[in-house]
Amino acid sequence: MRAITAAEQGFALCEVCGRLGKMAEHARCPRCNAPLHRRKPHSLERSWALLIAAYVLYLPANLLPIMETRSLFGVQRDTIMSGVAFLWNSGSWMLALIVFVASVAVPLLKLLSLTALLLAVQRRSQGEPLQHARLYRLLELVGRWSMLDVYVVAILVALVQAQSLATMAPGPGVLAFGAVVVLSMLATMAFDPRLLWDIKTNSKSEKERRERERTAPV
Amino acid sequence: MTRPPHLTACHECDLLLREIDLSAEKGTVACPRCDAELYRVGRNSLERSLALTCAALVLLVIATTFPIVGLNIQGHEIETTVFGAARQLWRDDMPGVAVLLLATTVLIPLIELCALGWLLLPLHLGYRPAGFSRVFRALQLAHPWAMVEVFILGVLVSLVKLSHLADVLPGPAIWCFGALMLVLSVLSSIVDYRELWQTWEATEA
Ligand SMILES: [Zn+2]
Ligand SMILES: [Zn+2]
Numbered sequence: 132m133r134a135i136t137a138a139e140q141g142f143a144l145c146e147v148c149g150r151l152g153k154m155a156e157h158a159r160c161p162r163c164n165a166p167l168h169r170r171k172p173h174s175l176e177r178s179w180a181l182l183i184a185a186y187v188l189y190l191p192a193n194l195l196p197i198m199e200t201r202s203l204f205g206v207q208r209d210t211i212m213s214g215v216a217f218l219w220n221s222g223s224w225m226l227a228l229i230v231f232v233a234s235v236a237v238p239l240l241k242l243l244s245l246t247a248l249l250l251a252v253q254r255r256s257q258g259e260p261l262q263h264a265r266l267y268r269l270l271e272l273v274g275r276w277s278m279l280d281v282y283v284v285a286i287l288v289a290l291v292q293a294q295s296l297a298t299m300a301p302g303p304g305v306l307a308f309g310a311v312v313v314l315s316m317l318a319t320m321a322f323d324p325r326l327l328w329d330i331k332t333n334s335k336s337e338k339e340r341r342e343r344e345r346t347a348p349v
Numbered sequence: 350m351t352r353p354p355h356l357t358a359c360h361e362c363d364l365l366l367r368e369i370d371l372s373a374e375k376g377t378v379a380c381p382r383c384d385a386e387l388y389r390v391g392r393n394s395l396e397r398s399l400a401l402t403c404a405a406l407v408l409l410v411i412a413t414t415f416p417i418v419g420l421n422i423q424g425h426e427i428e429t430t431v432f433g434a435a436r437q438l439w440r441d442d443m444p445g446v447a448v449l450l451l452a453t454t455v456l457i458p459l460i461e462l463c464a465l466g467w468l469l470l471p472l473h474l475g476y477r478p479a480g481f482s483r484v485f486r487a488l489q490l491a492h493p494w495a496m497v498e499v500f501i502l503g504v505l506v507s508l509v510k511l512s513h514l515a516d517v518l519p520g521p522a523i524w525c526f527g528a529l530m531l532v533l534s535v536l537s538s539i540v541d542y543r544e545l546w547q548t549w550e551a552t553e554a
Contacts, residue, residue: 134382137358137365144358147486148546151357162546163482223509230506264361264383275496278453282503285450287510288441289434290420290427297514301443309449316493328362328383 136332138325143167174323175249181318182245188307188314189242193235196302198284200291210304211235211280233279234308241270241277241315245322252326255334263327270319277312281305361385388543395548399469401536406462408529413455416520417504420511428520431455453496458533461495464488465540472548481549485542492537498530 137144142151145160145167152160158167196208209217211234218227244266250256251263284305291299357368362383378387412431419428429437431454438447464484471478478484504523511517 134362135365136363138363140365142356142358142365144360144363147482147489149357149360149543150546162550163485165482165486218506218509221513226506226509229502233502260362261383264385268361268385271493275493276499276502278449278496278499279503279506281446281449282454282500283507283510285434285438285446286418286429286504286507289429289437290418290507290511291514292427292437300441301438301446306443306445309446313449320493324361324383325363328364 133335134328134332136325136328138169138329139332143169146171170325170329171321171323174321174326175252177321178245178249178318181314181321182242182249185242185311185314185318188311189238192238192304192307192311195304195307197280197304197308198287199300199302200297201300202297208302211308214280214283230279230283233276237273238277238311238315241274241319244270245315245318248322248327252330255330257330257334260327260331264324267319267322267324267327274312274316274319277315278309281309281312357387359383359385359387389539389541394539394541394544395469395473398465398536398540399473401532401539402462402465402469405458405529405532405536406466408525408532409455409458409462412522412525412529415522415525417522417526418508418511418520419518420514421516421518422514426518428518430522453494454500457491458495458497458529461488461491464491465536468545472545472552475552477549477552485545495533497526497533501526501530 137151138154141154143154143158144151145163145165147165148160148163150160150162152158152162152167154167154169159165160167193211196210197214198209200207200209215227215231215235218224218230248263248267251258284301288299288301291297355368357366358364359366359380359382362380362385364380364382366380366387377389379385380387414430416428416430416433419426431451435447435451438444438450464487467484468478468481468488501523504526508517508519
């Protein structure tokens with residue numbers, strides 16, 4: 132059975148209240164008066180721009196220190212990875228694993244997956260849209276957990292001050308890292324998952340049209 | 350009106366669907382093509398949502414005013430609140446990170462809860478709240494940026510890291526944040542946006 136989409140029938144779903152409205156130029160939702168769009172406007176362009184910005188900041192986020200500890204023994208600079216190594220070496224394997232997943236694995240996999248989804252839409256690759264849709268849902272779910280290290284730095288810096296033997300200060304890496312998390316969340320939000328299904332719908336209607344043209348009497 | 354009767358579409362794959370009345374059943378309705386959650390069926394969630402919103406607001410206020418963790422270093426006790434942590438980041442020339450911390454743990458959850466209360470209370474009392482669609486939009490935009498549960502995990506990780514340096518004393522706010530996290534997750538599982546709009550439509554202007 133061929134799936135019929137709202138867009139093909141000239142309808143659009145309101146992004147605000149979720150009501151279906153008749154699509155036309157400058158159409159507005161009959162219930163809440165929000166502007167109606169068939170798809171998120173400029174979804175691919177916005178998503179690419181935010182994603183590239185996130186890629187650019189990913190390097191400083193991981194290479195620059197996120198925290199500087201000053202003590203009698205000198206200055207120690209910690210990056211994300213050395214923080215994970217510290218937890219691992221001090222015997223907190225479970226936490227080391229959690230921090231590694233949230234701060235290293237998730238951000239990178241998120242950037243790569245979103246790139247794959249964007250490429251799939253642009254190359255109109257005839258893959259399985261359901262797999263892609265599930266991947267997108269997963270991205271929406273896990274992105275926020277990368278904020279973990281920002282919070283850890285915030286709390287350590289507030290507590291380890293004067294009076295104590297050491298002082299901790301935030302390093303430039305934490306700003307870049309926070310920006311990567313925010314940018315990649317924005318890039319995911321800008322992406323319209325309906326584009327993944329449009330590949331199939333469009334190529335089918337395209338095929339049907341060509342079929343009709345071929346069989347039609349000249 | 351301009352809407353075809355009883356038609357709706359999936360927000361993730363745009364499949365055209367017939368809206369079914371499921372007033373008797375409970376659970377969630379998923380899209381047959383892409384498996385996305387279309388809507389929840391759990392009628393009359395308005396009252397429970399309102400109660401949980403009030404509880405969450407109280408917890409949020411307590412969680413932000415009391416210290417989260419304390420340190421005991423050679424008799425000196427140092428403790429910090431969320432605001433204290435943000436202030437320290439600001440002083441260390443990290444205003445961006447300070448704003449990010451305050452926004453995701455205090456400001457945005459506060460906006461979300463106030464917006465929810467603004468919408469739910471009048472509807473519960475039987476009249477239309479002012480600026481319904483604008484406040485709803487604010488609620489929708491705020492939702493993904495409230496990260497209380499991630500913050501809790503961050504506190505736990507820093508407790509472990511600090512336990513190598515000194516005696517750590519979990520403060521009262523950490524329990525409040527924990528409770529807040531639970532209330533927020535229950536809240537987001539029972540708030541039914543579709544029901545909200547339907548109630549708004551059914552209420553006299
Ligand atoms: Zn609408
Ligand atoms: Zn669907």
